[in-house]
Amino acid sequence: MSEEVTGTATHNKLITLLTEQGARFRVMEHEAVGKCEAVSELRGTALGQGAKALVCKVKGNGVKKLVLAILAADRQADLSQLANHFGGLKASLASPAEVDTLTACVFGAIPPFSFHPDLALVADPLLFERYDEIAFNAGLLEKSVVMDTQDYLRIARPELVVFRKD
Secondary structure (H helix, E strand, C coil): CCHHHHHHHHHHHHHHHHHHCCCCEEEEECCCCCCHHHHHHHHCCCHHHEEEEEEEEEEECCEEEEEEEEEECCCCECHHHHHHHCCCCEEEECCHHHHHHHHCCCCCCCCCCCCCCCEEEEECCHHHHCCCEEEEECCCCCEEEEEEHHHHHHHHCCEECCCECC
């Protein structure tokens, strides 16, 4: 399956979910860029509103867990905090092939929603404390969603975990 077809399916699933759940959101089309700073500029949103999605693997101490970790785009992840939260020894980023299998998206286009049963969803709470809306790529690099923060929390129901570098 091609990335375009796969990303489109994820985008459509996401928009259907948000619509069915009565979320307050809007879809924006823009140039396909992979950097958080550049896409926030195209969206007209603050960098800190961006929901950066990282597909991670937590291992060690008998733990093998796949995690979709969401944090504000103006912050960096501390993967050791993520590993500690799940009782593992280390966490690392998943490979591009694993990302494709678990999210049906390319790097940079992953929305902050898990549609895979083996992919746990966690989010750093800072993302929801500073802005009324969050913004993220919606399965495709050239489409973003800007949505109400409370609607995101209600629909996605991430486990809130602090895992950012200070």
